Structure formats: structure tokens, C-alpha cells
Amino acid sequence: xxxxxxxxxxxxAVLFVCGVVCMATKRNGIGVLMGVxxxxxxxxxxxxxxxxxxxxxxxxxxxxxxVIVLAAAEAAVALAIALNFYNNHLTIDVxxxxxxxG
Amino acid sequence: xxxxxxxxxxxxxxxxxSAIAVVVSQTVVRMAFWLVISLGSTAALFFLANADFVGxxxxxxxxxxxxxxxxxxxMLTASGPYMKIGTSTGETVVAGLIGLLFLFVVFASVSGxxxxxxxxxxxxxxATGAVGNTLRPLGLSFLGARPESGVLPGEDAAGTGYLLPFxxxxxxxxxxxVGASYLARAKRRAVPVNQVV
Amino acid sequence: MMFAAQSIAEFFSFxxxxxxxxxxxxxxxxxxxxxxxxxxxxxxxxxxxSGRIQDRLGPTRVGGLFGWLQSLADGIKLVQKEDxxxxxxxxxxxxxAPYVVCVASFAAFMVLPFSHGxxxxxxxxxxxxxxxxxxxxxxxxIMAGYSSGSKWSLFGGMREAAQMVSYEIPLAxxxxxxxxxxxxxxxxxxxGMQRGWFGYWFLFHDPFTFVxxxxxxxxxxxxxxxxPFDLAEAESELVGGFHTEYSGMRWSYFFMGEYASMFAVCGxxxxxxxxxxxTGIGPIDDALYAAxxxxxxxxxxxxxxxxxxVLGVFVFVSKxxxxxxxxxxxxxxxxxxxxxxxxxxxxxxxxxxxxFLFLGAILWPLALVTTLGRTTWTSGxxxxxxxxxxxxxxxxxxxxxxxxGGVAVRAAEGVVEKELVR
Numbered sequence: 001x002x003x004x005x006x007x008x009x010x011x012x013a014v015l016f017v018c019g020v021v022c023m024a025t026k027r028n029g030i031g032v033l034m035g036v037x038x039x040x041x042x043x044x045x046x047x048x049x050x051x052x053x054x055x056x057x058x059x060x061x062x063x064x065x066x067v068i069v070l071a072a073a074e075a076a077v078a079l080a081i082a083l084n085f086y087n088n089h090l091t092i093d094v095x096x097x098x099x100x101x102g
Numbered sequence: 103x104x105x106x107x108x109x110x111x112x113x114x115x116x117x118x119x120s121a122i123a124v125v126v127s128q129t130v131v132r133m134a135f136w137l138v139i140s141l142g143s144t145a146a147l148f149f150l151a152n153a154d155f156v157g158x159x160x161x162x163x164x165x166x167x168x169x170x171x172x173x174x175x176x177m178l179t180a181s182g183p184y185m186k187i188g189t190s191t192g193e194t195v196v197a198g199l200i201g202l203l204f205l206f207v208v209f210a211s212v213s214g215x216x217x218x219x220x221x222x223x224x225x226x227x228x229a230t231g232a233v234g235n236t237l238r239p240l241g242l243s244f245l246g247a248r249p250e251s252g253v254l255p256g257e258d259a260a261g262t263g264y265l266l267p268f269x270x271x272x273x274x275x276x277x278x279x280v281g282a283s284y285l286a287r288a289k290r291r292a293v294p295v296n297q298v299v
Numbered sequence: 300m301m302f303a304a305q306s307i308a309e310f311f312s313f314x315x316x317x318x319x320x321x322x323x324x325x326x327x328x329x330x331x332x333x334x335x336x337x338x339x340x341x342x343x344x345x346x347x348x349s350g351r352i353q354d355r356l357g358p359t360r361v362g363g364l365f366g367w368l369q370s371l372a373d374g375i376k377l378v379q380k381e382d383x384x385x386x387x388x389x390x391x392x393x394x395x396a397p398y399v400v401c402v403a404s405f406a407a408f409m410v411l412p413f414s415h416g417x418x419x420x421x422x423x424x425x426x427x428x429x430x431x432x433x434x435x436x437x438x439x440x441i442m443a444g445y446s447s448g449s450k451w452s453l454f455g456g457m458r459e460a461a462q463m464v465s466y467e468i469p470l471a472x473x474x475x476x477x478x479x480x481x482x483x484x485x486x487x488x489x490x491g492m493q494r495g496w497f498g499y500w501f502l503f504h505d506p507f508t509f510v511x512x513x514x515x516x517x518x519x520x521x522x523x524x525x526x527p528f529d530l531a532e533a534e535s536e537l538v539g540g541f542h543t544e545y546s547g548m549r550w551s552y553f554f555m556g557e558y559a560s561m562f563a564v565c566g567x568x569x570x571x572x573x574x575x576x577x578t579g580i581g582p583i584d585d586a587l588y589a590a591x592x593x594x595x596x597x598x599x600x601x602x603x604x605x606x607x608x609v610l611g612v613f614v615f616v617s618k619x620x621x622x623x624x625x626x627x628x629x630x631x632x633x634x635x636x637x638x639x640x641x642x643x644x645x646x647x648x649x650x651x652x653x654x655f656l657f658l659g660a661i662l663w664p665l666a667l668v669t670t671l672g673r674t675t676w677t678s679g680x681x682x683x684x685x686x687x688x689x690x691x692x693x694x695x696x697x698x699x700x701x702x703x704g705g706v707a708v709r710a711a712e713g714v715v716e717k718e719l720v721r
Contacts, residue, residue, distance in 0.1 A: 014117075014205065020204065021125050030176050031130055034124060051153065052151045064148075064156050068159055072163050092179040092180075
């Protein structure tokens with residue numbers, strides 16, 4: 001496999017799909033969070049690849065920096081929510097979070 | 103096969119393999135372990151793509167910060183050792199099939215596009231040693247200067263470059279910090295432990 | 300002539316495309332030796348120093364006079380031991396955790412310069428990369444703690460996670476204080492800027508870097524989980540902490556990682572604050588610098604330039620080893636803190652102090668410009684040196700030094716004007 005734009009995009013696509021499947025199948029709340037991280041990382045790979053192989057230039061790298069920082073913020077808040085959920089339900093199984101179903 | 107293609111193949115394979123292992127693993131800590139390998143090899147891919155600052159930021163913030171936080175969350179929310187919340191085999195098979203289909207759709211559509219690839223986009227300047235020194239250009243672009251395209255500060259129509267987004271992100275982080283510590287502070291349990299079914 | 304080559308890759312240029320592979324292998328092998336031999340020396344040092352501090356002799360038998368082969372004997376003993384994996388452990392994670400620790404602290408040496416130009420990867424953001432890689436070590440410790448299936452290990456792992464996540468913040472901020480003075484994240488450039496009398500070391504650059512050095516050293520000690528911050532393995536409370544269940548070679552991997560990262564953080568300290576490979580004596584440094592340059596551009600003897608670099612390595616390793624010695628000395632002098640005291644020290648004292656130092660380091664040049672009319676309190680050559688270093692590295696830059704300086708100054712002026720308008 002040569003290192004060209006399509007190869008990077010394939011890696012990004014694999015990360016993205018793995019993340020989506022992870023989000024959809026895992027019942028552990030923190031597992032779902034890890035899926036989100038994979039999805040964001042797939043997007044980052046694409047940004048960096050475009051910044052190198054097309055005339056996007058540095059903008060792609062700046063975007064991926066922002067994505068990394070915002071992913072950290074997202075993880076902190078989501079983890080706080082998960083801890084709160086655990087405090088209230090004594091489990092982290094997201095299928096049990098059905099109180100709002102009515 | 104050039105050295106770069108070889109390294110790319112190795113790290114791309116590691117990234118994809120451990121991303122799949124994240125999906126397949128059953129215990130959360132194993133998922134975290136594979137996620138570390140996946141994100142670490144992605145950082146290596148960033149270094150290969152001449153984005154050394156992004157790669158280092160990925161290692162420092164994602165792997166060293168966010169993932170440690172996640173593992174900490176795993177420890178705080180595990181009700182027993184090696185807690186498993188499994189999914190049934192049928193669900194796994196269906197998810198795998200849909201995932202493969204989705205991957206096919208995504209990659210087919212992505213590779214069908216003719217991306218604007220300028221002929222001169224040869225960053226393969228390994229021999230000149232000018233690989234991946236993106237630190238200064240990145241810092242200048244935050245101040246609104248883009249020397250590679252001849253734009254100096256104040257001359258850009260958009261004005262401040264990435265300074266305003268940068269400020270917004272920093273305020274956002276501060277708000278997140280306060281909000282997360284408010285949400286996660288120790289509270290009285292809503293349900294007493296001995297009444298839980 | 301082998302000394303004439305600017306880099307190992309250049310020396311092997313007759314190999315065509317393979318020169319980079321050969322150079323990479325040679326760099327890796329050299330660094331593995333540093334990584335393996337520094338624990339070897341420091342474990343012996345630890346035993347000797349602890350012995351002297353406790354009024355004992357320490358090892359005296361193996362290898363003659365000072366027992367200097369004691370570490371080798373220890374190593375042979377550990378290799379022979381059985382490699383156990385407890386039944387309650389998650390065996391895959393349990394077995395791979397020591398490797399994560401080792402790989403993380405080994406990879407940090409990749410961007411650590413040992414002398415002028417003697418670095419495996421001369422990255423532009425070297426300091427950032429080295430801090431990032433060192434922060435990966437904690438993940439191996441947490442994995443070891445969690446996967447051992449023992450409550451002592453779990454407590455050790457959790458303590459380590461909480462401690463490391465907190466101590467990374469002051470570590471990074473303190474490392475930024477001399478960066479403000481240097482204006483570069485490239486460790487090689489930072490070391491080169493401090494040539495001359497020791498007054499030009501960044502330790503004495505301004506009062507804020509002086510304090511930052513001591514704060515950095517405390518935080519670095521904590522980030523290597525050395526006493527008095529070794530809560531992760533507190534043997535009086537947690538048996539052995541995260542490594543309770545480990546034995547034999549896997550156990551010793553943790554210690555190789557620990558001693559190697561002690562050397563790495565002390566090496567960073569000596570480059571950032573203590574002049575790196577510069578001796579601190581003006582005439583000697585100037586002579587060595589001249590010898591290196593003459594050797595490099597072919598006007599002088601290449602062998603002399605090479606010798607100057609070897610001397611640089613010796614100076615650098617001595618400074619870093621002295622740092623390690625102080626850490627050992629602290630370990631056998633101070634009692635261990637409680638975990639809440641460790642967290643309080645970091646979050647309530649070290650973080651605010653380091654933020655204050657960072658702010659002060661930014662305001663210091665402005666204050667000096669308004670009073671003295673220059674940006675450093677000594678009339679030293681730092682400013683000229685910065686320009687010189689930038690000029691040296693200009694070839695590898697896409698931007699010329701003048702462009703960078705001019706753009707940065709103009710950008711700074713623009714920001715100030717906007718603030719005034721507001």
C-alpha cells in the first residue's frame with residue numbers, strides 16, 4: 001500500500017466505521033465514549049491527510065488540533081455524566097437509562 | 103517500496119487492527135488498551151504526514167490525558183472486577199455486517215471523488231530534512247499570518263486568523279472544567295444501596 | 300573521514316535509499332544502550348547512596364571495590380526467576396503492561412539531545428514531544444494496577460492515575476517558563492543558546508526561571524513516582540502497589556522504566572535550565588563551540604570537533620546524573636506524604652505557583668525593556684545567540700529567520716494595538 005491520499009482516507013474510514021459500530025453495540029457507557037473518540041480520530045486522520053496531499057495547507061492541521069481539544073472537553077463532560085448516572089443507578093449500562101421513556 | 107510507504111503500511115495496519123479490536127473486546131479496560139494502541143499509531147501516521155505538532159498533541163492530550171481519564175472512569179464505575187456488559191452473538195453479527203457495508207459505502211464514495219491534488223504537492227522532501235517542522239507556521243497561522251501564501255498579519259481579509267476560535271476554545275474549556283466538576287461532585291445516592299434490585 | 304560527516308545518515312550516503320534505515324537502526328541501538336545502562340548505573344547509585352545515608356556500606360562484594368557489578372548480579376537473578384501470572388489477573392493486559400512502561404520511557408530518549416547535534420530526531424517541537432511521550436508511561440502503570448486482580452495493585456493504579464493527571468499540569472507549565480525566554484521548543488537550540496558563563500544558563504535568566512527550576516524538579520520527582528511522592532507503590536500501606544503481583548523480568552521492566560525516565564526528566568531539566576552540554580565556563584565553552592564549528596565546516600580538524608561533542612555528552616550526562624543523585628538523596632531523607640497531601644501539594648500549591656511563574660516570565664522582558672532598555676538583565680549574548688542559532692538552522696526552515704522575527708514582532712504589535720483600541 002503506497003502512502004497516498006486514498007490510503008489515509010481508507011484508514012480514516014476504518015476508524016470512523018469502527019467508532020460508529022462501537023457506539024451502536026456497546027452497552028457500557030464508557031465503551032460508547034471510546035467509540036466517539038474513534039470517530040473523532042477518523043475525522044482527524046482525514047484532516048491531516050488533506051492538509052498534506054491537497055492545497056488545503058495548514059488549515060487541516062489547525063482543524064485537527066481544535067478537534068483534539070474539543071474531544072478532551074467532550075470526554076470530561078461525558079465522564080462526569082457517566083459518573084452521575086452510576087451514582088443514581090449503580091450501573092453503567094446505558095440500556096438502563098430509560099427513565100425518560102414515560 | 104519506499105521507507106515511508108513501509109512505515110505507513112505498518113502503522114495503518116496497527117491502527118485499523120486495534121480499532122477493530124476495540125469493537126470486538128468485551129471488557130472495558132481491554133478496549134482502553136486497544137484504543138491507546140490505535141490512537142498512538144494514529145499519532146505515528148500524523149508524524150508521517152508531516153504534522154508533528156498535531157501528532158504530539160494527539161499523544162499528550164488524547165492518549166496521556168483523555169484516555170487516562172476514561173480508565174479512571176472505568177475504575178470508578180466498575181461494580182466488580184473485569185465487569186462485562188456483553189452483547190448477544192446475533193447483535194454482534196448484525197453490527198459487523200452493517201459495519202462492513204457502511205465501510206464499503208464510505209470508502210466507495212470517498213475514493214470516487216476527484217480531490218484537488220495540485221501537481222506540486224510533493225511533501226516528500228525527506229532528503230532535505232525539511233520534514234514536519236510545522237511548529238512556527240502553525241503558531242503564525244494562529245496570529246493570522248500565512249507566510250507560505252505571503253499573507254502577513256493585518257493584511258488578511260479575515261483579520262485575526264485562528265486567534266478568535268482559539269480564544270473561544272479556551273473559554274469553552276474553562277466552562278467545561280467548571281461544569282464537569284459540578285456534575286461529578288460527590289452527592290448523596292438517590293437510591294440507598296440495600297434497596298437496589 | 301568518518302568524523303567529517305554531519306550525521307550518521309550522511310556518512311552512509313553511499314548506500315543510496317537505505318542510508319536512513321541504517322542510520323535509524325544505529326540511532327535506535329545507541330539509545331537502547333542508554334536506556335539499558337542508565338538504570339544499571341542508577342540502581343547501583345541508589346543502593347550505595349541509601350547505604351551511606353543509613354550508615355551502612357551498601358553493596359561491596361560483586362565486582363570489586365565498590366560493588367559496581369551489583370546491578371548485573373541483580374539482573375541475572377531476576378532473569379532466572381519464574382514469570383508468574385496470577386489466576387485472578389487479566390493475563391493479556393498483565394503481560395503487556397511492563398512493555399508499555401518501557402516503550403514510553405525509552406521513546407522519550409528519541410528527541411533528547413546529548414550534545415550539539417547529537418540527537419536521534421531533531422524535532423522542532425522536541426520538548427512538546429518528549430513531555431507527550433513521558434505522559435504515556437502512566438498508562439502502563441494503571442494497566443498493571445488494574446489487571447493484576449489484587450486490591451493493593453488496584454489502589455496503586457488509581458493513586459497513580461490521579462497523581463499523574465494532576466502533576467502533568469505544573470510539569471508542562473514549569474517547562475514553558477524557560478521556553479518563554481528561549482523562544483523555541485527545539486531542545487537542541489535551547490541547549491545551544493546557553494553557551495558561555497553559567498550566568499547565561501536559563502536558571503539565572505530571571506527570577507521566575509530560577510524558581511521554576513525548583514518547582515520543575517519537585518514536579519518531575521513526583522512524575523517519576525519517586526519518594527516522597529511514591530504513593531503508587533507505598534510499601535508500608537499497599538505491599539508493593541501496582542507491582543505487587545509482578546515477579547522476575549517483568550518486575551524489573553518497571554524499574555528500568557522508572558530509572559530511565561528519572562534520567563530523562565533530569566536531562567530535560569539540565570537542557571532547559573542548566574545549560575545542557577555547555578560547561579558553564581565562558582572560555583572553555585567558546586573553544587569547544589569553535590572546535591565543533593571548525594570540525595563541521597571543514598576548516599579545522601573534524602576529530603577535534605568530534606572530541607568536543609564527546610566532552611559535551613560527558614558534561615550533559617554528569618548534570619543529568621547529578622539530578623538523579625538528588626532524587627535518590629531526597630528519597631532516603633524525606634518521609635512519604637499521604638495521598639491527600641500529595642494532591643493538595645499539586646492542585647493547591649504547585650499549579651498556582653507555576654501559573655504565577657509563567658505569567659511573571661512573560662511580563663519580565665516587558666518590565667526590563669521599559670527600565671533597562673533590553674530584554675535580559677545581563678548584557679549577555681543571548682539575543683545574538685538566538686539569531687545565530689536561527690541562522691544556523693535556517694536551511695532546514697521554510698521561512699527565513701528575518702521573516703519569522705519580523706512577522707512575530709509585527710503580530711505582537713498588532714495585538715497590543717488592538718488591546719489599546721479596546
